[in-house]
Amino acid sequence: MEAYILMALLALLAAITIAIVFQRSLFAVVILAGIYSFLMATVMIVLDAVDVAMTEASVGAGISTVVFLATLHLTRAREYPRPRSVMLPLFVSSVVAAVLVWGTFELPRFGAAETPIHQHIAPHYLKEAKRETGVPNVVTAVLADYRSFDTLGETTVIFTGGIGILVLLRGRRRKRGEDKDAVDPGVRDA
Amino acid sequence: MSLASDFVSHHNYFVTILLMVSGLYIVIASGNMIKKLVGLSLFQTSVYLLYLTPAKIVGGTAPVLDDKFAVYSNPLPHALILTAIVVGIATISLGLAIVTRIYEVYGTIEEDEIFSSDGEI
Numbered sequence: 569m570e571a572y573i574l575m576a577l578l579a580l581l582a583a584i585t586i587a588i589v590f591q592r593s594l595f596a597v598v599i600l601a602g603i604y605s606f607l608m609a610t611v612m613i614v615l616d617a618v619d620v621a622m623t624e625a626s627v628g629a630g631i632s633t634v635v636f637l638a639t640l641h642l643t644r645a646r647e648y649p650r651p652r653s654v655m656l657p658l659f660v661s662s663v664v665a666a667v668l669v670w671g672t673f674e675l676p677r678f679g680a681a682e683t684p685i686h687q688h689i690a691p692h693y694l695k696e697a698k699r700e701t702g703v704p705n706v707v708t709a710v711l712a713d714y715r716s717f718d719t720l721g722e723t724t725v726i727f728t729g730g731i732g733i734l735v736l737l738r739g740r741r742r743k744r745g746e747d748k749d750a751v752d753p754g755v756r757d758a
Numbered sequence: 759m760s761l762a763s764d765f766v767s768h769h770n771y772f773v774t775i776l777l778m779v780s781g782l783y784i785v786i787a788s789g790n791m792i793k794k795l796v797g798l799s800l801f802q803t804s805v806y807l808l809y810l811t812p813a814k815i816v817g818g819t820a821p822v823l824d825d826k827f828a829v830y831s832n833p834l835p836h837a838l839i840l841t842a843i844v845v846g847i848a849t850i851s852l853g854l855a856i857v858t859r860i861y862e863v864y865g866t867i868e869e870d871e872i873f874s875s876d877g878e879i
Contacts, residue, residue: 570816571766578773585780585800594792601796608803615810616820616831623843624806632799632847639792639854643861647790648868657786665779669772677767679816681829686815690832697833698823706821706830710837722841729848736855 570614571678577611592647598636605629619707770811777804789869791857795850802846809835809842 584604591597605628612621676683697709711719765772777800784797813832821833857867864872 571769575766575769578770582773582776585777588796588800589780589784594790597793597796601799604800605803608806611807612810615814616818617810617813617836617839618820618822620806620810620836620839620843623840627843627847628799628803632850635847635851635854636792636796639858642858643792643867647788647793654787657783660786661779661783664782665775668775668778672768672771672775675768675771676812678770678811679767679814681815681818683812685812685835686832690834693833694821694823694830704823706823706833707836707840710833711840715837718838718841722845725845726848729852732852733855736852736859739859 574611574614577607577614581607581611594640594644594647595637597647598633598640601636602629602633605632619705770807774804774807774811777801777807791860791867791869792854794869795853795857798853799846799850802842806839806842809839 581604584600584607588597588600588604591600605624609621609625609629612618612624693706693710693714697706698704701709701713703709703713781797781799781801781804784800785794788794788797813835815829815831818829818831819827821830821836823830860872861867864875866872866875
């Protein structure tokens with residue numbers, strides 16, 4: 569049953585992706601990307617990844633859509649008809665797709681419990697997390713306790729990204745300030 | 759029969775590949791920088807699916823421990839992808855800030871126009 573719900577959701581996801589490829593209006597592209605993220609969050613719930621689904625719904629469908637719309641407001645909302653050839657990208661994408669599909673043939677069946685990924689360290693987390701960390705949500709225990717250095721690295725990346733954005737956008741504000749200074753003497757003269 | 763059941767059991771991977779390749783196609787074929795970034799985020803999101811699909815056990819439940827359940831999905835990919843989503847929004851936002859600056863300097867976000875105006879200078 570889960571497999572069929574998943575199939576229906578993934579078909580919708582594929583349809584939206586095709587629509588994004590062919591859409592010219594950037595506003596429509598951004599809104600479709602928001603719908604895509606929300607569908608992806610639904611797929612994640614079916615795949616039992618509830619924490620990831622919550623993050624994807626808030627960050628992917630929420631914040632990222634807002635950031636894209638803000639950029640559209642500052643720039644231009646339409647893509648020009650492309651003068652370049654589509655043959656090369658089509659060829660590259662087809663070859664990559666063929667290689668990846670070939671690679672999936674050896675992968676284990678969906679939902680099987682005896683695959684290597686479930687034998688490695690996950691059983692230890694599931695068995696010992698509550699005793700060792702006192703947190704019933706194992707994903708939180710892994711994120712904040714077992715692999716907290718990963719989370720520290722993530723925070724460093726976000727900090728660096730934030731600094732980069734501030735530096736890039738501070739130049740604008742200064743320029744706008746200079747414009748105002750340039751207008752002000754004129755006003756005074758008048 | 760076995761071909762059909764193979765298709766059902768690997769269906770997730772095929773859709774993942776379609777999403778990934780569509781993102782790649784947009785990044786290469788589109789000259790518009792905002793659409794390129796949307797393509798990049800499609801590519802990124804397909805990787806989330808690639809990680810979460812093998813973590814699922816049919817008949818299992820979300821990895822929140824409770825006495826009523828015995829089978830849980832693998833929590834490790836979930837933790838990794840949580841990190842990836844947040845890093846993804848940071849990089850996309852930085853990219854969009856650069857696009858905004860490019861628009862202010864060049865007056866366009868089409869790659870071809872930027873290249874041709876660079877050629878004129």
